[in-house]
Amino acid sequence: MLIPFEEFTRRADKIRAEIANACAGVGRDPSDVELLAVTKTHPAAAADYAARYGLRAVGENRVQEAAEKKPLTAAPVAWELIGHLQSNKAKLAASLFDRVQSVDSVKLLHHLDRAAAELGKILPVLLQINAGDDPAKFGADLADAPRLLETALATKNLRVDGFMTIAPLGATPAETAAHAARTFANLRALRDDLGKKFGTPLRDLSMGMSGDLTAAVAAGSTIVRVGTALYGTRD
Numbered sequence: 001m002l003i004p005f006e007e008f009t010r011r012a013d014k015i016r017a018e019i020a021n022a023c024a025g026v027g028r029d030p031s032d033v034e035l036l037a038v039t040k041t042h043p044a045a046a047a048d049y050a051a052r053y054g055l056r057a058v059g060e061n062r063v064q065e066a067a068e069k070k071p072l073t074a075a076p077v078a079w080e081l082i083g084h085l086q087s088n089k090a091k092l093a094a095s096l097f098d099r100v101q102s103v104d105s106v107k108l109l110h111h112l113d114r115a116a117a118e119l120g121k122i123l124p125v126l127l128q129i130n131a132g133d134d135p136a137k138f139g140a141d142l143a144d145a146p147r148l149l150e151t152a153l154a155t156k157n158l159r160v161d162g163f164m165t166i167a168p169l170g171a172t173p174a175e176t177a178a179h180a181a182r183t184f185a186n187l188r189a190l191r192d193d194l195g196k197k198f199g200t201p202l203r204d205l206s207m208g209m210s211g212d213l214t215a216a217v218a219a220g221s222t223i224v225r226v227g228t229a230l231y232g233t234r235d
């Protein structure tokens with residue numbers, strides 16, 4: 001069941017206020033932080049809510065689910081893949097999505113580059129880094145990030161916008177918060193470092209979800225990916 005649109009707008013307003021607060025605390029401009037609505041498991045109308053509210057894009061974590069929902073949406077909104085992508089689905093992903101945030105291997109880079117070439121498009125991507133060293137999470141190791149970035153920058157049909165990460169959960173709220181702070185600081189430092197080394201802006205840091213968006217914005221996030229706080233809990 002999808003919440004009423006009025007409830008959605010209240011929640012979105014509240015999250016925007018939280019983003020603005022976090023920005024004020026560190027002297028950032030709130031317009032530099034995008035709220036990405038994570039619509040996974042929710043009906044296609046959830047994407048229409050995001051568009052109606054004025055959000056630019058929605059995030060989905062499965063290719064098949066996005067393929068089913070996208071034709072059912074009426075409002076124009078960009079679709080971004082935030083979940084693990086298998087190389088054999090690269091072609092479908094490149095045609096469906098306006099950006100892929102979950103690129104975590106050289107092999108996947110090559111598949112997406114080829115798929116984008118066949119489609120005659122430039123596909124924007126983010127490189128997903130396991131910046132919190134979470135054994136349970138996808139994403140390239142921090143140590144492999146330079147090679148991944150170098151490969152990505154050498155492709156003809158991909159545009160590298162920056163990095164994405166997911167912070168590991170801890171056993172307690174305090175531990176989760178500590179993991180988040182460390183993960184976000186790592187990704188920020190990686191971006192600053194590699195941006196300089198490779199002489200490329202790497203503008204986007206996609207980090208922060210419903211539970212840790214304030215810490216992420218304080219650490220420099222430009223995209224917070226929010227599902228639960230916008231649409232309620234998933235079944």
Ligand SMILES: *Cc1c(COP(=O)(O)O)cnc(C)c1O
Nearest residue numbers: 038061082209210225226227228
């Ligand atoms: C589901 C998901 C989110 C949103 O998580 P919430 O806690 O519901 O805000 C963000 N990023 C990724 C990669 C996800 O899979």
